[in-house]
Amino acid sequence: MHIREMLSDAERTGHPSFSFEYFPPKTAQGVQNLYDRMERMYDFGPKFIDITWGAGGRIAELTLDMVVQAQAYFGLETCMHLTCTDMGEEKVNDALRKAYKAGCTNILALRGDPPREKEKWVATEDGFRYARDLVAHIRKVYGNHFDIGVAGYPEGCDDNKDEDLLLDHLKEKVDMGATFIVTQMFYDADNFIRWVGKVRERGITIPIVPGIMPIATYASFIRRANHMNCKVPEKWMTALEPVKNDDSAVREVGKVLVAELCRKIMAAGIVHLHFYTMNLAQATRMVLEELDWMPTTTRPRKQALPWKQSLALGRREEDVRPIFWRNRNKSYVSRTQEWDEFPNGRWGDSRSPAFGELDAYGVGLTGTNESNRKRWGEPKSVRDIATLFVRYIEQDIPSLPWSEAPLTAESDSIKDDLIKLNQRGLLTINSQPAVNGVKSTHPVHGWGPANGYVYQKSYLELLVAPELFPEVVRRIDAHPDLSYYAVTQSGKLTTNTPFEGPNAVTWGVFPGKEIVQPTIVESISFLAWKDEAYRLGMDWAHCHDANSPSRVLIETMMNQWYLVNIVNNDFHQPRTIFELFDGLAVKDIGVPVTVPLPISGPQVNGQTNGIHEGASTSIGAASRDGAAATVTACV
Known part of the structure; x- marks a missing residue:
């Protein structure tokens, strides 16, 4: 399902909706743990999730794997990030083919950050220089199969603080075929609402999805705010500073502040919020609970079938x-x-x-x-x-x-x-x-x-x-x-x-x-x-x-x-x-009896390693020298 259709449904019904962002972890165990967390957070009721893109190599492949997992196995409508960084046209086309095969119908097209070893962003040979070029390419090759999102910057981006120029670029991306906007994180609701007005003045009418970062710890909150150069209201610092060394207290204060931010945004006519989870569940869940958006026994998450439906290509109509x-x-x-x-x-x-x-x-x-x-x-x-x-x-x-x-x-x-x-x-x-x-x-x-x-x-x-x-x-x-x-x-x-x-x-x-x-x-x-x-x-x-x-x-x-x-x-x-x-x-449950050891090597009575079908629980298996090899356990 296209994201713009989900947002249109929210506008029509008047019911607020939300989505989550995840990023590929660095370790195999981290990947498995994230899959478990994604499946649990499925029950929170997100309309969709998105998966960030790594610039080439293993992380890029992991993004594709995560999209497949989310769509096919967890039944989560997924938006895949795709950047121009280190991506020639052939790599872009390969990523799009895999996303298409996974049943993914939404792409967030970004220029991307420069690779860590480079100071400035440089286009890859045979690659795309701007996000607008990537949008145009996706639209040309895949028509309307993909809903295409692009980034919006209410407070500017790293290498450009000129708001008017950034709005010009945003209009170009929309003209190339973008169908929704996702913003960078922010905490200043008034500035965001002002920025939305400027976007609409440019004739941009597609949906705007605000990016919200819940507060997990004080240190991570400050680090991310500084990294993104986003303004933090003085009221927030006044509330957080006294409890900054108590993570639990920070989350309790933070959920109230972030929920208040969300309510201001919704009051301005925005119907959908996008949460940057940082692959964590607790802080996001607390905000949703504060907003009273979590499913409850009296307000369950609506499901079409009594099991999770796969969203892989060709499986969306499966009903048995x-x-x-x-x-x-x-x-x-x-x-x-x-x-x-x-x-x-x-x-x-x-x-x-x-x-x-x-x-x-x-x-x-x-x-x-x-x-x-x-x-x-x-x-x-x-x-x-x-x-x-x-x-x-x-x-x-x-x-x-x-x-x-x-x-x-x-x-x-x-x-x-x-x-x-x-x-x-x-x-x-x-x-x-x-x-x-x-x-x-x-x-x-x-x-x-x-x-x-x-x-x-x-x-x-x-x-x-x-x-x-x-x-x-x-x-x-x-x-x-x-x-x-x-x-x-x-x-x-x-x-x-x-x-x-x-x-x-x-x-x-x-x-x-x-x-x-x-x-x-x-x-x-x-x-x-x-x-x-x-x-x-x-x-x-x-x-x-x-x-x-x-x-x-x-x-x-x-x-x-x-x-x-x-x-x-x-x-x-x-x-x-x-x-x-x-x-x-079970008779004599827990009473120790003698059971055979598994035998490796030649077959014994037509059976290889282990105990053959129909054997009693007290037989001995022949060892290599013909003696009975047994061990005491409880069966």
Whole structure:
């Protein structure tokens, strides 16, 4: 979606909106941390984000990677900065091609700062000298595909303080095809409002987006203000100086000052604010809370579907997704992007030959071995693992190998049931409660257009110990409303469903529309998810040293336990799916037993490293000299 269309919507509705800027971090870990932060800040409700551009080399490539991540995996409408610095025409065209392929439809075209080693800005050979030239080139090559933003300078820029000349340059950029203006940061609202008047006097009518820098610490505030040569009102210094050594107090004072600035700007007729986050969340969140713009339970962030929609090229119309990837959005999108049948207006034919591919980025477990051991400890029994799952449900830890983010408020109604299951060693990795026709504006379960109603079948996906599996199946088969799929890592699919087609587990009914069924369960996609689910478990096991009790325990479970999903097709009965497990628990949970060590080298009984499918939890694997090699752990 073009930014000018977003701004037009805000003007028409009278609802203020905002956006965030991020920059590429310098380290790999910093990049991963920023992706996590971007995904969390998605829930703040920005209309779009923008990603700054590094002058050539690794940082420029990282900008492009971040645009792909934001558009495709996080569902964030993204504006990509593009500068003339160190960029010949071929490099510019390559960057634009990649942005286009990522589904990006917005570019902020800038001249850019000179490289660090140069005192003055010099055009690259075969490059563009001014931002207006870059704007003209983008418009010539891509027509109206990209909305093109340009910079505005209410207080002048580094190498030019002549306001009239800068306004002349701004008019030239607009005449070349620019469609919106983003300003440099400022803290003087009166001067900004005066400057907007001067812009309009020049006949420039395109939207102006003011750049706002929240205050995180006193030192960073002063440093950035000095760097940008922006005026700080005396009132601000008077308020901040007494608390400058207390970062918490600075943020509290700063949020009030910045919110007051925002209100003055909005009162002058501006409908959208752009926050320079400096890759930090807290100070920006505090300003939004002070303005009462953050989503709340009574004012939720509006979503078109009950999952994050990809904005990658060709995926914007996707409206059906298997439930198995509810907690691994990035993995699902990356795995399906090369399916030759995708997209086709729905979820796609899962029988693509590329369906089972596990080499796509985002499938495996993220984080270093050390960080994952710190996060999830070193379990030595099923009880330890069950306790870990309970801690996740109680939000004591933010993630599990199968769930990248904390539980949402949707799980509150079944939280106690999930805790009881996991305490008994029935390890739940995905679930949803039954919903019987709540309004589409419901603060927790709502999605889609207004004045509609949404429904859900209760769903449960869990790891089941082999000794419990036959009884679980017997109970399911005795209940006419329950359907299931079950499989082990190397076993065949077991199911009671009479057909292979999709079973809708979420649907919505809206005025003037067909019934929308955005979340499904079906066999082929479950088998693809099975590969990923067991891969994640094995990745977790390999965070621990070979032959350690934790590694042996987790590998044993991945080799022997069943992955089971159950749907209660009667959405009027929310408790049935949990009553199914009454009285069931892993036998002797936490009691030490003898389990085999993984054997490297030649195969043993047709199996290579690890424990073969169907083995008991107390067998010994043959060692190289024929003796039993065992280790005591708890399974």
